[in-house]
Amino acid sequence: QVKLQQSGAELVKPGASVKLSCKTSGYTFSTSYMSWFKQIPGQSIEWIGMIYAGDGGTGYNQKFKGKATLTVDTSSSTAYMDLSSLTTEDSAVYFCARENYPPDYWGQGVMVTVSS
Amino acid sequence: DIQMTQSPASLSASLGETVTIECRASEDIYNGLAWYQQKPGKSPQLLIYNANSLHTGVPSRFSGSGSGTQYSLKINSLQSEDVASYFCQQYYDYPYTFGAGTKLELK
Numbered sequence: 001q002v003k004l005q006q007s008g009a010e011l012v013k014p015g016a017s018v019k020l021s022c023k024t025s026g027y028t029f030s031t032s033y034m035s036w037f038k039q040i041p042g043q044s045i046e047w048i049g050m051i052y053a054g055d056g057g058t059g060y061n062q063k064f065k066g067k068a069t070l071t072v073d074t075s076s077s078t079a080y081m082d083l084s085s086l087t088t089e090d091s092a093v094y095f096c097a098r099e100n101y102p103p104d105y106w107g108q109g110v111m112v113t114v115s116s
Numbered sequence: 117d118i119q120m121t122q123s124p125a126s127l128s129a130s131l132g133e134t135v136t137i138e139c140r141a142s143e144d145i146y147n148g149l150a151w152y153q154q155k156p157g158k159s160p161q162l163l164i165y166n167a168n169s170l171h172t173g174v175p176s177r178f179s180g181s182g183s184g185t186q187y188s189l190k191i192n193s194l195q196s197e198d199v200a201s202y203f204c205q206q207y208y209d210y211p212y213t214f215g216a217g218t219k220l221e222l223k
Contacts, residue, residue, distance in 0.1 A: 035212070045160065045203060047212035061211035095159055102150035102207045104171065106159035 002026040004096055004107035011113045016086055022079040022096035022107050029053050029077035033099035036070060036081050039109075040092045050099050051079065086114045118142050118206050122215025128223045133194045137218045139204035141185045148208030151180055151189045154217075155200045163202075164189060196222065 007021040036048040049060035051070040058070050069082040079096055091114045097103035119142035129135045147167040152160035162171045164180035167187055177192040204215040
């Protein structure tokens, strides 16, 4: 079955960067797309962007350009998202999801807390 | 960006009741509309895609309808496990956008 396993919770200082991972199994990662999302607890969901694992091609929500960088490692069927220059406004739960128009299977989410 | 206006923000219903959640897009999204269920501390689970197609494994008491800019999710015969938040999402155009969500509780 399709599984997406995300890395554990992160506590980071303002101005720092963090790299989140999303390890997949149960489907052909190398010919699929992955989307990433942000959700502040109790609020709605924002789409950050997506990446095609076949060639690493990306598309971003303008709001997150310069904030998020998406990459993949097809040898380990893992997707990554780098978040840079973190501020308290980046504190949220981040999800990866297999992009199947629409996203159909989601990781469990990872809480990122930005605090000094 | 396409704005998704979802209503109501919260809903209280009894077991066995039928509930309906609405979503309006700021422009025609040509049935590029999905519904998700999210329970506290969990990830969203896809229920409906292409406005009216049931995702694999989703109970048939869930159904979607609509076209153009107006869409709805209906839950027949409400069960206790349906207590959750529900979100609509348009994937017709980038960036994908979501409704603000509907919190469904038992009366």
